[in-house]
Amino acid sequence: DRIAKSVPKVAVEALNKTAFEVRDALKGHMRQAFDRPTPFTLNSLFVIKADERTMRAIVHLKDERATSGGIPANTYLAPQIEGGGRRHKRFEKALIAAGWMKSSQYAIPGRGVKLNQYGNVSQGLYTQVLSALRASPDPLQNETANSKARRKRRGGYRIFPVQRNGSYIGVGRAKANSNQVEMLFFFGRQPVYKARRFNFYGVAA
Secondary structure, three states: OHHHHHHHHHHHHHHHHHHHHHHHHHHHHHHHHOOOOOHHHHOOEEEEOOOOOOOOOEEEEOOHHHOOOOOOHHHHOHHHHHOEEOOOOHHHHHHHHOOOOOOOOEEEEOOOOOOOOOOOOOHHHHHHHHHHOOOOOOHHHOOOHHHHHHHHHOOOEEEEEEEEOOEEEEEEEEEOOOOOOEEEEEEEOOOEEOOOOOOHHHHHO
16 A cells, blocks of 8 residues: 555656656757757756646747747747748748748858857847848837938948849848848748758657
8 A cells, every 4th residue: 555655656757757758858858969069049948847736847948938138949940840931030021021021031140240159140239230231120220310420431331132124132231331132031932941950759759
C-alpha cells in the first residue's frame, strides 16, 4: 500500500526530470541548427511541470502570453519546425502599410547592412529606415523636413526608396552629396524554410 501511494510522486518526478532534459537537449540542438542564435531564442523554451493531478509535463515555446514586445518565439520558429514561408516582420508590415513594398514582398538585407553579433539586422537600422521613409507606426519617430535638411547640411547619410522601371525594388543609402548608392534592403520573394531545420519533435522523442 505504501509503495502504491508513492507511485504518483515518483511518476511526477520522472516526468519533470524528462521535460527539463528535453528542454536542455533542444537548447543544444538550437546552437547546431541556427547560426548564432540569440539569447532570446535560446531562452524561449520553458517547461510546464507535471503534478499528481495532471500527470503531464509540457515543453513549450514562448507565445504572446509569455513575450513582452517583439515577435513571440512560437511564431518565428514555427517555419523552422514545420517548414514553409516565414511571416512578415513588423518592419515589413510598416513598409507595406506605407506603400513602399507589396504585400507579397519581403525585405532582404543588402551589402550595406552591418549585421549584429547574432547575424541579425539591428533594431536601430529598422527604426532609421522607417523614420526616413516616414513609415513608422509611431508618427513621432518619422523624420521631418527640418531634420532631413539639417542632416544634409551636416553631410550625413540619406535613406530613400530605390526604383527600377517604375517599381520600388528596395531601400538605399547614400551620403548627402553623393550619388553612390549602397543597398540596405532588397524587396524580394518570401523566404521559405526546409522542414525540420529545428527538429523539435525528433530531438524531444
